[in-house]
Amino acid sequence: MQRYLISFDDGAMDHIATEDLPAVSDASRAVVQAAKDAGVWIFGAGLQRQQATVVGTDGAVTEGPLPEAKAALGGFSLLEVPSRADALHWAARIAAACRCPQEVREVMYDPES
DSSP, X not given: OEEEEEEEETTTTXXXXXXXXXHXXXXXXXXXXXXXXXXXXXXXXXXXXXXXXXXXTTOOEEEOOOTTTSOOEEEEEEXXXXXXXXXXXXXXXXXXXXXXXXXXXXXXXXXXX
């Protein structure tokens, strides 16, 4: 089995009218439930729109770029599926539910971690 990160950028859902958000939420939860029922769901979440905090290798803490200044992650799903084709299938379902494109990337999985 391979693990895939399916994600979308912050702001990718800004085109959705406020009155449509409950329907988008319901559709998204239905896809998550389907992924859980299929046994492929690991974890996922939307991320709050906020300035990042960067912790350097020396432990120094600095304020990172504002989401408007740099592409930032808006939400993600982590799935474990048999193939990339399966990941793309789930990404298409998520994209339809969230009404925004999804990026699909294979995770370099370490079974000992």
